Amino acid sequence: MKTYVYTLFFYNPNRIGAVMKKWSTHCIALFFCASIMLSLGCIKKADNYQQFAVNFEWSGGGLSSPNPEITITNPPAGTGFFKVQMTDLDMTSFDHGGGTVPCTVKNGIATIEQGSLKGYRGPEPPMTQRHQYMIKVFALNMDQTLVLGEGKAVRSYPH
Numbered sequence: 001m002k003t004y005v006y007t008l009f010f011y012n013p014n015r016i017g018a019v020m021k022k023w024s025t026h027c028i029a030l031f032f033c034a035s036i037m038l039s040l041g042c043i044k045k046a047d048n049y050q051q052f053a054v055n056f057e058w059s060g061g062g063l064s065s066p067n068p069e070i071t072i073t074n075p076p077a078g079t080g081f082f083k084v085q086m087t088d089l090d091m092t093s094f095d096h097g098g099g100t101v102p103c104t105v106k107n108g109i110a111t112i113e114q115g116s117l118k119g120y121r122g123p124e125p126p127m128t129q130r131h132q133y134m135i136k137v138f139a140l141n142m143d144q145t146l147v148l149g150e151g152k153a154v155r156s157y158p159h
Contacts, residue, residue, distance in 0.1 A: 043140070043144070043145060043146065043147050044145065044146055044147070045146070045147045046076070046141075046146050046147065046148045046149070048076075048148075049147065049148065049149055049150075050076050050148070050149040051149060051150065051151060052072055052073060052074050052075050052076065052137075052139070052149055052150070052151040053072070053073040053074065053151055054070060054071070054072055054073075054135060054136075054137050054151035054152055054153040055070070055071045055073070055153055056068045056069065056070045056071070056135055056153055056155065057069075057155070058123070058155065058157055058159060059114055060122065061122055061123050061124060061157055061158065062122050062123075062124050063121045063122055063124050064121075064122065065122030065123075066114050066115035066117075066120070066122070067084070067086075067098075067099075067112070067114060067115060067116065067117040067120040067122070068114055069111060069112065069113060069114045070084065070111070070112040070135060070137065070153075071109055071110070071111050071112075072109065072110040072111075072112070072137055072139075072151060073108065073109055074108050074109075075103065075105060075110050075139045075148075075149065076139050076148035076149045077148075078141055078142070078148060079103045079105070079110070079139040079140065079141070079148055079149075080102065080103055080140060080141055080142035080143070080144070081100050081101065081102055081103055081139075081140040081141075081142075081144055082100065082101055082103055082110070082112060082137050082138065082139060082140070083098070083099075083100045083137070083138040083140055084098040084099055084100070084101070084112060084117055084120075084135060084136070084137050084138075085097070085098040085135075085136050085138075086098055086120065086121075086123075086133060086134070086135050086136075087133065087134045087136070088123070088125070088131050088132075088133055089131070089132040089133065089134055089154065090125070090129075090131040090132055091125075091131065095121075096120065096121045096122070096123070096133070097117070097119035097120050097121050098117055098119055098120055098135075099116070099117035099118050099119045099120060100140070100144070101116050101117065103139070112137075123157035125157065125158075130156050130157065130158060131156070131157060132154055132155070132156055133154065133155055133156075133157055134152055134153070134154045135152065135153055135154075135155075136150065136151075136152040137150065137151050137152065138150050
């Protein structure tokens with residue numbers, strides 16, 4: 001009997017639209033919650049969390065442009081990876097993405113090479129507008145379970 005009710009519920013032509021709408025709403029809500037958890041960090045912050053300097057200059061624009069070279073000065077000891085996120089401060093609802101890359105420090109400076117962030121989408125404000133963009137960098141430990149610090153830089157585009 002339960003199988004019959006289940007089948008009737010999902011294949012009833014009068015209810016299929018409502019079932020699909022309810023299902024898609026749940027999927028969207030689940031995706032939204034998962035995105036918040038990942039971006040806000042279910043990763044723990046280190047007790048000695050520290051700020052560091054981040055710098056970049058635009059190397060081009062457009063959504064398909066590669067990320068600019070990003071320099072990080074004095075990242076925390078023990079940094080194994082950098083997680084990078086770009087945000088349009090004038091249109092925060094648009095996700096410019098970023099990515100996670102391994103850390104290599106030389107003389108207190110780490111460089112994220114141009115084009116190394118596969119999830120990055122470049123700046124492209126509406127024509128005749130100038131937007132402010134923030135690149136935020138998180139320093140993660142080797143197993144990416146602890147955030148050791150963060151830094152950010154803001155630039156206008158077009159500049």
